[in-house]
Structures are given as C-alpha cells and as structure tokens.
Amino acid sequence: MEVMCHASSFLLPHPQPQPQEPREDAPPPAALTYAVIVLNQRLPRFAPLLWNRAQLRVCADGGANRVYDDMPELFPDQDPQEVRLRYTPDVIKGDLDSIRDDVKDFYLNLGVRVVDESHDQDTTDLHKCVAYVSNSALVEDKSKLCILVVGALGGRFDHEIGNINVLHRFSNLRIVLLSDDCLIHLLPKTHSHVIHVQLPVEGPHCGLIPIGAPSACTSTTGLQWNLSDTAMSFGGLISTSNVVKEDKVTVSSDADLIWTISIKKPIKE
Ligand SMILES: Nc1ncnc2c1ncn2[C@@H]1O[C@H](COP(=O)(O)OP(=O)(O)OP(=O)(O)O)[C@@H](O)[C@H]1O
Numbered sequence: 001m002e003v004m005c006h007a008s009s010f011l012l013p014h015p016q017p018q019p020q021e022p023r024e025d026a027p028p029p030a031a032l033t034y035a036v037i038v039l040n041q042r043l044p045r046f047a048p049l050l051w052n053r054a055q056l057r058v059c060a061d062g063g064a065n066r067v068y069d070d071m072p073e074l075f076p077d078q079d080p081q082e083v084r085l086r087y088t089p090d091v092i093k094g095d096l097d098s099i100r101d102d103v104k105d106f107y108l109n110l111g112v113r114v115v116d117e118s119h120d121q122d123t124t125d126l127h128k129c130v131a132y133v134s135n136s137a138l139v140e141d142k143s144k145l146c147i148l149v150v151g152a153l154g155g156r157f158d159h160e161i162g163n164i165n166v167l168h169r170f171s172n173l174r175i176v177l178l179s180d181d182c183l184i185h186l187l188p189k190t191h192s193h194v195i196h197v198q199l200p201v202e203g204p205h206c207g208l209i210p211i212g213a214p215s216a217c218t219s220t221t222g223l224q225w226n227l228s229d230t231a232m233s234f235g236g237l238i239s240t241s242n243v244v245k246e247d248k249v250t251v252s253s254d255a256d257l258i259w260t261i262s263i264k265k266p267i268k269e
C-alpha cells in the first residue's frame with residue numbers, strides 16, 4: 001500500500017526540511033502548495049502565518065468579517081487599514097448571508113471576487129469554498145495541494161460536524177481543520193500513513209477517531225496507547241486522550257480515520 005506523509009510544518013515559523021531517512025520505505029513529505037480558507041469564527045493567533053504561507057486565500061462568507069475585524073487586532077501596534085490591505089482575500093464565497101455590507105463594499109472596492117452562491121442551500125459555505133479551491137488552477141496535481149481551514153473547530157456543533165463532513169466528502173484532498181487548540185485531518189484507508197509530529201508546535205495529546213464507518217483493523221506506532229489490528233467504532237473503542245511518544249507516528253487502517261493532535265500554546269514572556 002502506498003504511504004502518505006503528513007507534517008504540520010505550516011505551523012512552524014521557520015519550516016525545516018524533513019529529515020531524510022534513507023533506510024525507510026516512506027518517502028519524505030511532498031512539497032505542498034497551500035490554500036487557506038477562513039471561516040466565520042474568531043481568527044486563531046497563527047492565522048497571519050498560514051495566510052502568508054498560502055498561495056490562495058478564500059473567505060467563506062462571514063469569514064471575511066473576521067479577516068476585516070480580527071487581523072488588525074492581531075497587530076495592535078499597526079494601522080488597521082494597512083493591516084487590512086496587507087491581508088486582502090483573493091475570493092469571498094458562500095451564500096453571503098453573514099458578510100456585512102461595509103466589509104463587502106471594502107473588498108469589492110479592492111477588486112476582490114465576491115461570489116454569491118445563495119442558490120445552493122444544500123451545501124455549506126465551507127463546502128463551496130473547498131470545491132472552488134479544488135477546481136482552481138492553483139496546482140495541476142491535487143495530491144500536492146493542502147487546504148488549511150481556520151476557525152473550523154469549536155463553536156456551533158452543527159457547523160463543526162458539517163466541517164468534518166467536508167473532510168469525508170473531499171477525501172481525495174488534503175484538508176486540515178484548525179482551531180487555536182488543535183488540528184484534525186483525514187487519514188484515508190487507501191494509504192498507510194506516516195505523521196511527522198512537529199513537537200515544538202503540536203502534541204502531545206492526540207486521537208484517532210473512526211467517524212463515518214467503524215474500523216475492524218487499525219494498527220499504530222509512536223503512541224502511548226498503540227493499536228495492533230484493533231477494532232474501533234462509535235459506541236466501542238475510539239482513541240482519545242492518547243499521547244504522542246515519538247516524532248514519527250504510523251497508522252494503517254481498513255477505515256478512513258480522523259487524526260487529531262493538540263496545538264501548543266505559545267510560552268508567555
Ligand atoms: N460557530 C461555528 N463553528 C464552526 N464553524 C463555523 C461556525 N460559524 C461558521 N462556521 C463555518 O464558517 C462558514 C461560514 O459561516 P457563516 O456564519 O458565514 O455562514 P452560515 O450561514 O452560518 O453558514 P452556512 O451558510 O455554511 O450554513 C460555515 O460554512 C462554517 O463552515
């Protein structure tokens with residue numbers, strides 16, 4: 001089975017190339033092209049870092065209000081209008097029932113594409129934005145695309161589950177859902193997985209959760225409580241409050257699993 005590598009190096013202020021391990025059968029993580037999607041929740045503190053790392057920046061409807069309101073708050077010593085000009089989205093998309101008129105006018109005047117998809121009341125604004133990024137000409141090879149979604153966890157439970165549903169709906173894409181506290185992504189059953197844990201910024205708490213379908217057989221290495229051809233299901237065993245013990249975690253399963261890992265708080269000076 002093909003190996004898929006994962007590394008949250010987008011959270012590192014100065015990403016280092018992954019160590020090469022010539023002995024290993026796993027290839028190093030591919031060089032990825034990032035897109036960021038901002039949802040309608042308070043911006044996490046590392047939003048500017050992800051924004052600068054991304055080559056396409058999309059706001060899901062009211063996510064535009066958050067970029068407009070919260071980005072200047074993350075740079076309290078700077079002129080708010082200059083911050084807004086520096087952090088201008090490429091596209092705003094959704095059913096546009098949450099973006100404020102003043103925010104819409106501000107970005108329209110800057111030439112931002114504002115796409116009204118209010119005719120579609122069956123898919124969420126996040127779904128619409130992921131479909132847009134996936135169809136964009138950003139990368140030819142979708143396996144080299146990684147979509148970072150900020151403000152996706154916590155908040156309203158229906159939204160949160162809707163956001164997780166998008167991971168399953170687009171299981172052929174690399175999509176990472178982030179909050180200030182943790183990140184989650186899918187480990188598709190089509191691959192075995194090597195997760196290069198970025199210990200300065202993430203861990204140690206982690207989980208492996210069979211959302212969508214039970215697993216008859218999951219195996220892991222690198223965790224405090226490893227699984228060995230173990231079954232997992234809702235109502236049965238799921239792995240929460242697990243702990244990363246090595247900087248490389250491996251997972252293989254007969255079901256799509258959600259991987260989640262905590263994000264470390266910055267040390268206060
Ligand atoms: N409280 C929340 N918790 C988690 N995600 C949220 C929350 N609020 C909004 N989102 C995400 O941000 C996107 C945009 O939200 P917004 O508030 O602009 O519109 P909405 O009308 O509530 O969402 P939708 O049209 O998708 O139902 C949503 O599609 C969802 O993915």
Ligand SMILES: Cc1ncc(C[n+]2csc(CCO)c2C)c(N)n1
Pocket residue numbers: 094095120121122123124125
């Ligand atoms: C069974 C069912 N439940 C809820 C909705 C409503 N809905 C789903 S996604 C969305 C957001 C549109 O931007 C809305 C309003 C529906 N259509 N079908």
